[in-house]
Amino acid sequence: xxxxxxxxxxxxxxxxxxxxxxxxxxxxxxxxxxxxxxxxxxxxxxxxxxxxxxxxxxxxxxxxxxxxxxxxxxxxxxxxxxxxxxxxxxxxxxxxxxxxxxxxxxxxxxxxxxxxxxxxxxxxxxxxxxxxxxxxxxxxxxxxxxxxxxxxxxxxxxxxxxxxxxxxxxxxxxxxxxxxxxxxxxxxxxxxxxxxxxxxxxxxxxxxxxxxxxxxxxxxxxxxxxxxxxxxxxxxxxxxxxxxxxxxxxxxxxxxxxxxxxxxxxxxxxxxxxxxxxxxxxxxxxxxxxxxxxxxxxxxxxxxxxxxxxxxxxxxxxxxxxxxxxxxxxxxxxxxxxxxxxxxxxxxxxxxxxxxxxxxxxxxxxxxxxxxxxxxxxxxxxxxxxxxxxxxxxxxxxxxxxxxxxxxxxxxxxxxxxxxxxxxxxxxxxxxxxxxxxxxxxxxxxxxxxxxxxxxxxxxxxxxxxxxxxxxxxxxxxxxxxxxxxxxxxxxxxxxxxxxxxxxxxxxxxxxxxxxxxxxxxxxxxxxxxxxxxxxxxxxxxxxxxxxxxxxxxxxxxxxxxxxxxxxxxxxxxxxxxxxxxxxxxxxxxxxxxxxxxxxxxxxxxxxxxxxxxxxxxxxxxxxxxxxxxxxxxxxxxxxxxxxxxxxxxxxxxxxxxxxxxxxxxxxxxxxxxxxxxxxxxxxxxxxxxxxxxxxxxxxxxxxxxxxxxxxxxxxxxxxxxxxxxxxxxxxxxxxxxxxxxxxxxxxxxxxxxxxxxxxxxxxxxxxxxxx
Numbered sequence: 209x210x211x212x213x214x215x216x217x218x219x220x221x222x223x224x225x226x227x228x229x230x231x232x233x234x235x236x237x238x239x240x241x242x243x244x245x246x247x248x249x250x251x252x253x254x255x256x257x258x259x260x261x262x263x264x265x266x267x268x269x270x271x272x273x274x275x276x277x278x279x280x281x282x283x284x285x286x287x288x289x290x291x292x293x294x295x296x297x298x299x300x301x302x303x304x305x306x307x308x309x310x311x312x313x314x315x316x317x318x319x320x321x322x323x324x325x326x327x328x329x330x331x332x333x334x335x336x337x338x339x340x341x342x343x344x345x346x347x348x349x350x351x352x353x354x355x356x357x358x359x360x361x362x363x364x365x366x367x368x369x370x371x372x373x374x375x376x377x378x379x380x381x382x383x384x385x386x387x388x389x390x391x392x393x394x395x396x397x398x399x400x401x402x403x404x405x406x407x408x409x410x411x412x413x414x415x416x417x418x419x420x421x422x423x424x425x426x427x428x429x430x431x432x433x434x435x436x437x438x439x440x441x442x443x444x445x446x447x448x449x450x451x452x453x454x455x456x457x458x459x460x461x462x463x464x465x466x467x468x469x470x471x472x473x474x475x476x477x478x479x480x481x482x483x484x485x486x487x488x489x490x491x492x493x494x495x496x497x498x499x500x501x502x503x504x505x506x507x508x509x510x511x512x513x514x515x516x517x518x519x520x521x522x523x524x525x526x527x528x529x530x531x532x533x534x535x536x537x538x539x540x541x542x543x544x545x546x547x548x549x550x551x552x553x554x555x556x557x558x559x560x561x562x563x564x565x566x567x568x569x570x571x572x573x574x575x576x577x578x579x580x581x582x583x584x585x586x587x588x589x590x591x592x593x594x595x596x597x598x599x600x601x602x603x604x605x606x607x608x609x610x611x612x613x614x615x616x617x618x619x620x621x622x623x624x625x626x627x628x629x630x631x632x633x634x635x636x637x638x639x640x641x642x643x644x645x646x647x648x649x650x651x652x653x654x655x656x657x658x659x660x661x662x663x664x665x666x667x668x669x670x671x672x673x674x675x676x677x678x679x680x681x682x683x684x685x686x687x688x689x690x691x692x693x694x695x696x697x698x699x700x701x702x703x704x705x706x707x708x709x710x711x712x713x714x715x716x717x718x719x720x721x722x723x724x725x726x727x728x729x730x731x732x733x734x735x736x737x738x739x740x741x742x743x744x745x746x747x748x749x750x751x752x753x754x755x756x757x758x759x760x761x762x763x764x765x766x767x768x769x770x771x772x773x774x775x776x777x778x779x780x781x782x783x784x785x786x787x788x789x790x791x792x793x794x795x796x797x798x799x800x801x802x803x804x805x806x807x808x809x810x811x812x813x814x815x816x817x818x819x820x821x822x823x824x825x826x827x828x829x830x831x832x833x834x835x836x837x838x839x840x841x842x843x844x845x846x847x848x849x850x851x852x853x854x855x856x857x858x859x860x861x862x863x864x865x866x867x868x869x870x871x872x873x874x875x876x877x878x879x880x881x882x883x884x885x886x887x888x889x890x891x892x893x894x895x896x897x898x899x900x901x902x903x904x905x906x907x908x909x910x911x912x913x914x915x916x917x918x919x920x921x922x923x924x925x926x927x928x929x930x931x932x933x934x935x936x937x938x939x940x941x942x943x944x945x946x947x948x949x950x951x952x953x954x955x956x957x958x959x960x961x962x963x964x965x966x967x968x969x970x971x972x973x974x975x976x977x978x979x980x
Contacts, residue, residue, distance in 0.1 A: 211358050211406045211439075212497045216504060220496040223250055224489060232492045233474040236455060238465030241271035241445075244495065245465070252499040257365075257442075257463070260319035261337050262287050262558050262678065263565035264310040270978065271464070277978075282310050284558050284567040285520050287676035288323060288349070289657055290527035292339035292700035293746075295779045295800050297352035299523055304356020304364075306519045309510035311362045317502045318363035318409060324350040324397040325372050325413075327658075327701055328727055329712045331627040333375035336559040336657025336676055340700035341728030341743065343396035344795045350397055354405045361505050363408035363498060368444055369398050369422060369432065372413035375626045377716030377933040379447070380899055382416040382889050385721040386882045388790075391823035392725050395431070402437030408498065409440045412459065414447045419887070421449040426457035433458070440494040445562075446941035449899065452477050456487060460494050466943040517680055524677035525684035530670075530695035530747040537651055537669035539691025539749065542608045545580040547573060548600045548639065549613035550587045556615040556655040558676050561623025571682035573613060573653070581607060589617050590633020597639055604643045609651060611689070612640055612668075616656035624930035626714065630661040630706050640664045653685060659703040662740065673697070691749065696777040696800070698746035698841070702729050705740050711871045716903060716933050717889040722878045726867045729842045730792035734867030744795075744841035750776035750805070754838065754846040762815040764849050766838055770803035777802045780811050783837040783845075784819055788830055789865040791822060793842060820853060829855035895957045898937040898949065905956065906932075912956055922976045942975045944968070 227235075231247060239245040244255035259265040264282040271277065285291075285307060291300050311319050323334075327341040339346040350366060357364040371383035371394050385394060401407055410432060413422040422428060423443050432441070440460040448454050448462045451473050462470055477483040511519075530538065552573045558565060574582055585600035586592040604610045614636050621627055631637075644650050644667035651670035654660070655677070665671070672695065674685050687693040704710070710731045713720050726734060729743035750772030757766045768778055782797040796819045801809050820834055821827045833852050839845040863869055863877040879886045892904040902919060905912035920928045939949050947966045954963030 211363065211408050212501050216500045217497055220493060220500045223247075223252075223500065224493055224496055226250065227492070229478065229485070229488070230471070230475065232488050233471045233478075234468075235492050235495055236460070236462060236474065237470035238461065238463045240466060241464040242267060244461060244498070246499055252503050255317045255499055255502055256315060257318045257320065258311070258314075258316045259562050260307055260311070260321040261323055261563045262676075263567070264307065264314060264316065264319065265563065265565055266314050266316055279566045280314060281566050281568045282314075283516055283520055284565040284570075284679040286524045286527055286678040286681060287336045287559055287563075287657060288339050289336045289700070290675040290677055290681075291353075291523055292345055292349050292527075293529055293675060293697040294523060294526040295345070295698050295700070295798055296526055297348045299526055300349050300352040301356035301359075302519045303523050304353040305360060306356075306511055306516040308357045308360040308362040309516055311357075312360060312508050312510040316362070317498070318365055319357060320365045320367060320411065321357070322350040322353040322364070323367050324401065325368055325370075326394055326397075326727070328373040328721070329714070330630065330659045330701070330704055330709055332373060332658070333621060333626040334559075334561070334623050335701075336621060337561075337563050337623070341702065342700065342795050343393055345700050345798070346397040347400045351401055351405050354401065354407050358406070358408065360510065361501075361508050363501075365409035365411050365442060366398065366401055366407050367411035368413035369410050369441075370394055370413060370428065371417055371422075372415055374714050374719060375624055376714055377901075379414045379938065380416070380901060380933060380935055381716060382419055382718040383721065384418055384718060384882075384886060384888075386724050386878070387825070388823045388881075389721055389724045389727075391827075393727060398432065399435040402432055402435045407437070407439055409442050410437060411442050411444050412447060414444050421447070423447050423459055424450050424453035424457045429458035438494075440498060446938045449937065452483060455491050456483065458491075460491050464941050466941060467945065469940065469946055520678050521680035521684050524674070524681040525687060525693050525696075527675060527677070527697045528685060528688045528695055529673040529675075529697035529699055529745075530688075530749075531673050531741060531745075532665065532668070532671040533747050534669045535649075537609075537649055538672065538689060538695075540609050540611070540651070540689050541691065543579050544608040545577055546603045546607040546610050547577055547580045547582045547613060548585040548604065548610060548643065549615075549636070550584055551613040551615045551655060552582060554588050555613070555682055556618060556676060557678050557681055559621060559623070559657050560618055563623065567679045570679055573682045573686065576683055576686040577611070580611070585612070585639045586633070586635040589619070590636045592635035592639055597642055600639055601642055601646055604647050609649050610643055610647050612643065612650065612652045614640065614652050614654050616660055621657045624927070627658070630659060630704070630709070632660050637663055641667065644668055651689070653689065659701065659740070661706045665740075694776045695747060695749055698744055698779045699741055700743070702732050702739055702743045703741040704732065705738055708737050708739070715888065717891065720875065720878055720886060720888065722873045722875070723870050724864060724881060725790075725792050726870050730794075731867050731870060733793050733842055735870060736868070742841050742843040744779065744781050744839065745844070746779070746841075748772075748776045748778065750774050752776075752778045752803075752840070754840075757838065757847045757849070759849050762851065763812060764815065764836060764838070765810060765812040766847065767808050767810050768801055768803070769808035770805055773805055775802070775804050778840065781839050781841065782813055783839065783842065785835045785837050786830075786832065787835070788832050790860040791830075792867070793837075794819075795842075796836075815851060820851070824858045828858060829853055831855040831857050896953060898953070899935040900953075900956065901935055902932045908956075911958075915956065919976070922973075939972075939975070944971055944975060948972065
């Protein structure tokens with residue numbers, strides 16, 4: 209069933225004619241930080257929007273850019289990275305229903321979730337908020353979340369369209385991407401979700417795509433429409449660069465709205481003939497449909513709080529990945545346990561930034577293992593000292609099992625900046641090494657939002673990865689560690705070894721996606737790079753056997769049997785992996801099987817043309833032999849089928865024939881692939897415009913450098929890192945008026961007297977104080 213019904217669409221069209229031009233223009237910019245403007249005289253109340261990838265973040269008092277101010281207490285659900293590891297779309301649909309129930313309780317009409325951006329590299333600062341390095345997994349998980357949210361009448365907003373794949377310079381960076389990578393990797397989840405889910409809204413990204421800001425990129429927004437997306441395009445908060453160009457391109461709502469500046473600009477454009485009434489109506493109608501839908505909602509039956517807790521715990525449990533288990537270290541069957549690490553008392557449950565939830569409650573592992581010894585070992589920043597380390601070693605000797613609660617500190621991964629390294633804090637590594645030297649049964653329970661290095665991996669007997677498990681992740685972790693639940697999670701991303709990561713290029717002004725489609729496992733497996741753990745990997749407490757492989761035409765089939773002594777789950781994975789030039793391994797299908805001992809399941813899959821097609825100036829079926837692989841990870845392949853197709857032959861840029869060439873690719877090679885010269889944006893020079901950043905000023909003259917240094921001193925270091933690449937125009941979303949913004953530009957461009965006369969310094973300082 210459509211989210212917006214035909215009757216609601218009909219009513220919205222009728223109401224459109226009753227709106228004045230001013231009301232229409234006002235609707236295109238938010239009422240405030242979190243609300244879309246309603247039309248009270250028509251019985252359409254204001255429309256509340258909130259963040260929500262990991263739970264509801266409704267700010268009812270002070271709103272802010274950095275996610276500093278507190279929101280209403282809510283359940284913190286497992287982060288999207290954990291949800292993806294479940295490989296269980298049906299369970300994630302239930303998470304969506306639970307999140308929608310929170311929205312219903314708080315009168316929230318739209319939740320800004322899910323995020324389906326591609327994990328281009330392991331150090332992406334926001335990777336915890338996204339699902340996978342594989343577009344099929346991102347599509348299936350995102351679609352399931354949307355189905356769950358919208359099943360209860362709450363609107364979902366999929367984000368960030370498109371190529372918001374790094375945090376460094378995200379508001380000004382130009383993502384330079386070739387057509388093949390765009391079609392096969394970056395656009396795929398958005399196009400599939402737009403076609404398959406009837407999602408209510410899609411958020412445009414901050415960055416530029418091939419030179420044009422996404423909010424004003426008409427070709428991009430038209431592409432979404434052509435794929436079947438019929439909802440509202442909403443800007444990311446502060447993402448609008450040029451107001452008129454954005455609405456002319458097809459944007460429907462600029463967020464946030466803190467003044468009448470946009471309304472005035474649009475009315476002037478209409479008066480001067482630079483925009484049309486028809487264009488205005490086309491922008492307003494999808495918003496009016498949302499308002500009509502929300503106003504017509506009868507009281508909805510939300511899931512009970514206890515049901516939501518159970519769903520959150522189930523998702524956390526299902527997403528735990530067992531990375532290592534030697535000599536029967538797991539499950540833990542003894543009560544003789546020592547817990548080590550401050551994270552046993554203060555767990556990492558979520559990422560930081562706009563997704564940060566004010567959790568109703570947070571479980572602690574020390575409470576679940578209330579019979580265990582506890583040693584601090586290291587603090588929440590991963591620092592240790594000799595006394596903490598010695599105590600940890602001493603208490604470790606008293607127990608049969610040592611459970612080290614390791615985590616990437618909260619300040620190490622967040623929206624707003626990318627990680628610098630795969631390394632955990634050295635204090636954590638040191639404590640693990642010291643304990644492993646004196647104990648033969650050490651298990652590491654690891655919490656983080658993405659891959660980390662494990663220099664101690666060969667010294668410990670077990671590693672259980674919970675990623676970021678939310679409010680109820682600690683009891684879920686305990687159940688898996690003690691064998692009360694199956695370790696059913698699998699990695700939805702490759703975990704690379706330090707120094708062997710994919711050689712991506714991530715400048716703050718421009719990022720050339722030189723690697724093209726060779727990203728994630730498509731690179732690591734294609735180039736035969738040694739990795740810590742491959743995509744799709746995860747151990748179980750039982751064993752499985754694959755057998756009776758068969759093929760009839762394009763339909764393949766096989767059996768999977770649980771050959772162990774306990775119930776368990778297996779994630780069956782089917783890939784296409786051709787030896788053709790400029791072709792990559794591609795996940796076609798996955799299914800999570802839950803099998804009792806000796807139980808078996810038959811898996812059948814029909815290979816479609818779409819599975820075999822690749823993008824070369826359009827979708828084509830290539831002539832040649834195609835390998836269809838059946839595996840339990842992208843590298844653990846149990847059988848290969850060969851399919852021959854009589855398609856077309858294509859020419860490829862020689863440098864891109866193999867993933868093994870990625871480290872040697874040049875800008876010239878990339879230009880040949882793109883069919884155009886590649887222009888990399890450089891630091892701005894005078895005269896500056898509204899996209900000038902502090903990084904630009906640091907390369908300017910004495911006056912500019914002085915202003916930049918003064919501003920950076922006003923904020924903490926991490927927020928300073930975000931501010932360095934934030935353009936001057938973000939001040940608009942924080943109620944800094946146009947006169948002050950222009951005054952700052954005048955100052956920076958050397959017009960000191962004129963500029964100083966218009967700058968409201970008090971408002972600027974208040975902005976910095978309120979957001980730090």
